[in-house]
Amino acid sequence: MLRSMYSGVSGMKGFQTKLDVIGNNIANVNTAGFKSSRVMFKDILSQTAAGATGSTAEVGGSNAKQIGLGVSIGSIDTLHLAGSAMTTNNPTDLRIDGDGFFAVGLTAETDAANAFLTRAGDFHVDGTGNLVNSDGLFVLNTGGGAINVPQGSTFSIGSDGVVAIKAADGTIATDNRIAVVVVRNPEGLEKAGGNLYRVGQNAMAEGETIVFEAEADGPNAMAGGIVAGQLEMSNVDLTSEFTEMITAQRGFQANSRIITTSDEVLQEVVNLKR
Structure with missing residues (x-):
């Protein structure tokens, strides 16, 4: 032939x-x-x-x-590559102005190494006050736990990822900070569906987890700051x-x-x- x-x-x-x-x-x-x-x-x-x-x-x-x-x-x-920003003015819509990823988990206590990563920041507060994505996965803080807003409280999210929760008595708690994860090789991430990525073998060294706190300036600026009220659209x-x-x-x-x-x-x- x-x-x-x-x-x-x-x-x-x-x-x-x-x-x-x-x-x-x-x-x-x-x-x-x-x-x-x-x-x-x-x-x-x-x-x-x-x-x-x-x-x-x-x-x-x-x-x-x-x-x-x-x-x-x-x-x-x-x-x-970064997608365009869309302003929604929804306080739970978040955009990372940098190279980092949000970490979400199947449980309220998920180690960042086992978390799913995403750039889609269309988050919501569920019936128990947890900050979750559209599929109900928990948005993780820098300690690997869920972010919970008690009933009757109000909250705001700063550019550094700090969730300021104001209770009914006027006290403000700032002990929750949204995790922003940076991997060495983003192209090594594997798409898992639902706007999620899982860390593949070529994304970072085995056993390595790089978790940066969101920061617009300073040593962690590569991770990027968080912009509330905006979403990152497709690139x-x-x-x-x-x-x-x-x-x-x-x-x-x-x-x-x-x-x-x-x-x-x-x-x-x-x-x-x-």
């Missing part, structure tokens, strides 16, 4: 994956905290028809003759996505044409015996 046919098949598979990723990006254009992805290709190992030869005093050298065998997916990267750029969609569509069509042409060549070979 012709090598070009298999090369065309690999190209079609690759561009189908690219279209799948682009479609997911566009579908989440209005998803709070969503980070777009991209597909990178790499060529498959080439078949060497003739090796290279070195030059001598009598004869010059020659280059190797290699035939490529197609394309494969090199990587599917998540682009952790999907529709102009780029539609351009990439056109490129992927044309690439898919071109590779399908390779298969059609290879089939026509094989048909001609079969017809030689007639």
